[in-house]
Amino acid sequence: MDSADKDAPPRGAVSDMLEFLRWYSRERVDSRRMDERRSYSTSLVSDFASVGLFGLQIPKAYQGLELSHTDMFRVIRQLGAIDANLVVLTIVHNTLGVPPVRYFAREEVKAAVLPELAQGKRLITSAISEPGLGSHVRAITTRAVKQSDGSYVINGNKQWISLGADAAYVNVFARLADEHGRDLGITGFLIDTKTPGFVGGPEVITLGLKALPQNSLEFRNLRVPAQSLLGVEGGGLLAAKDAFMRGRVTLPAATLGAAMRSLELAHRFARRREVATGNLAENGRIQQIFSECVAATEAVETLLQHIVGRLDAAENVPEELYFAAKILGCELMWHVVDRCVQLLGARGFVDTNVVGQLYRDYRLFRIFEGTTEAITVYLGTRFLAAPERLGVLFDEVNATPQLQELAARVTKLTTAPIMDAKHRHVLANAVGELACWTILAGLTGETRHESGMKAHAAAWCERHLSERLRSAEQDLPFADLPTVDEVAGHIAGFATAIGDLEQRRPGDQHDLDVLLRHG
Numbered sequence: 001m002d003s004a005d006k007d008a009p010p011r012g013a014v015s016d017m018l019e020f021l022r023w024y025s026r027e028r029v030d031s032r033r034m035d036e037r038r039s040y041s042t043s044l045v046s047d048f049a050s051v052g053l054f055g056l057q058i059p060k061a062y063q064g065l066e067l068s069h070t071d072m073f074r075v076i077r078q079l080g081a082i083d084a085n086l087v088v089l090t091i092v093h094n095t096l097g098v099p100p101v102r103y104f105a106r107e108e109v110k111a112a113v114l115p116e117l118a119q120g121k122r123l124i125t126s127a128i129s130e131p132g133l134g135s136h137v138r139a140i141t142t143r144a145v146k147q148s149d150g151s152y153v154i155n156g157n158k159q160w161i162s163l164g165a166d167a168a169y170v171n172v173f174a175r176l177a178d179e180h181g182r183d184l185g186i187t188g189f190l191i192d193t194k195t196p197g198f199v200g201g202p203e204v205i206t207l208g209l210k211a212l213p214q215n216s217l218e219f220r221n222l223r224v225p226a227q228s229l230l231g232v233e234g235g236g237l238l239a240a241k242d243a244f245m246r247g248r249v250t251l252p253a254a255t256l257g258a259a260m261r262s263l264e265l266a267h268r269f270a271r272r273r274e275v276a277t278g279n280l281a282e283n284g285r286i287q288q289i290f291s292e293c294v295a296a297t298e299a300v301e302t303l304l305q306h307i308v309g310r311l312d313a314a315e316n317v318p319e320e321l322y323f324a325a326k327i328l329g330c331e332l333m334w335h336v337v338d339r340c341v342q343l344l345g346a347r348g349f350v351d352t353n354v355v356g357q358l359y360r361d362y363r364l365f366r367i368f369e370g371t372t373e374a375i376t377v378y379l380g381t382r383f384l385a386a387p388e389r390l391g392v393l394f395d396e397v398n399a400t401p402q403l404q405e406l407a408a409r410v411t412k413l414t415t416a417p418i419m420d421a422k423h424r425h426v427l428a429n430a431v432g433e434l435a436c437w438t439i440l441a442g443l444t445g446e447t448r449h450e451s452g453m454k455a456h457a458a459a460w461c462e463r464h465l466s467e468r469l470r471s472a473e474q475d476l477p478f479a480d481l482p483t484v485d486e487v488a489g490h491i492a493g494f495a496t497a498i499g500d501l502e503q504r505r506p507g508d509q510h511d512l513d514v515l516l517r518h519g
Helices: 003-007 013-027 031-037 044-050 069-082 084-104 107-118 236-272 284-312 319-343 345-349 355-366 372-385 388-394 401-413 421-446 452-474 484-492 494-498
Strands: 124-127 143-146 152-162 169-177 183-192 198-203 214-224
Touching: 013 069, 031 355, 044 084, 069 084, 069 236, 069 284, 084 107, 084 124, 084 152, 084 169, 084 183, 084 236, 084 355, 124 152, 143 183, 152 169, 152 183, 169 236, 183 214, 183 236, 236 284, 236 319, 236 355, 284 319, 284 421, 284 452, 319 345, 319 355, 319 372, 319 388, 319 421, 345 355, 372 388, 372 421, 388 401, 388 421, 401 421, 401 452, 421 452, 484 494
Parallel strands: 124 169, 143 169
Antiparallel strands: 143 152, 152 214, 169 183, 198 214
């Protein structure tokens, strides 16, 4: 056996993990109970740890599985089909928590921490989002001040942190200043949550993903040693960006699994359901809906497999592909779940029929790690600044002349006249969305000869690109918008129509009675 074979994952390791997850779903997972209790079962973390789910891509030298990106995609897709709480637990630890340590921590820190993380003895997350600014990394207000002895003192608040109060380690990103107050830039730190000054805040009561804790965090003069630094001082944006980009592949992979599961259930129902027009599955309109949903899943899977394949081949993956995966992957797959709720009729509105809970849980994926709207405008702004970039991306695929003509029209749209900032945002959104559809159409076009469904998916993507492009071209110049004050004044007037409705019922008391507290 040569060294390459010796270092490869055990043959069948991923297949065994997938079989374990399917068995675990049937025999151990109770999504309804987790949803009602807002917590995992007591054995979940240890059960997942026993098969390596917390060390998916951690190197074997640190006791991880060292899976390829393709194999990790398969695991995440499988988990996504089972339960959103389980997949987000796995994603947060493996893609937001582990990589900053693996790629940016000092070697002695890696040697101490990564084996614990790989074995599931400790969980890790990252804290980036803050009250009032979400995941806008450059606007971070949490402060770290370097001390004369080389340590750092951190003060600030974070919000919407998955596993925030439950994790043993948190990668914290803060704005660093030296002892003289000079700004040194955004910097990352690995924090042990047992450190004095780390305060786990209250858990957010969420619409879905109810078993996954989402906390606010506070740092009160929290002092960490120099060894806690992730990367270099002022280099935290690199670590944060790396974690975000990884999430922008795993989130749509999970949502793809949920869409597949929803379609499976909806089609099972349609085949068994008789309506006035006959069998529901044979109704032409219903068949059309199923065909569109299958085309969407095929297109998103093609995009994700293209990305992970390039990563496994150690090829450079343009950032635009990650954005397209997050934008269209999460949007299209959640809309597939939504269509399945509709296809199930009254049964879709029954929460115990699985699809309803998937509908609630995966709604967050359109918001996680940047809302669709914010990311689309950001992506479009990049293309407005460098229109040639879209052509460079599209040159990588073997496109038909018709698709090349559509791509050229998208590029031309970037030169449309802009009246003011708000119209620039509208144009950027249109260009960003069209760029995503151009990428999707190009990649599905390359696989259209492999099967009838792939050909259908390619035609579906090209049709959507053409329709959206025509709509954007017809809307130019974009219609004038009401002013910010006009919109605000109109909405303020709703108070007259509907009155004051804020509920003033007393909430639950969670604090220890004042007469029972220490001191």
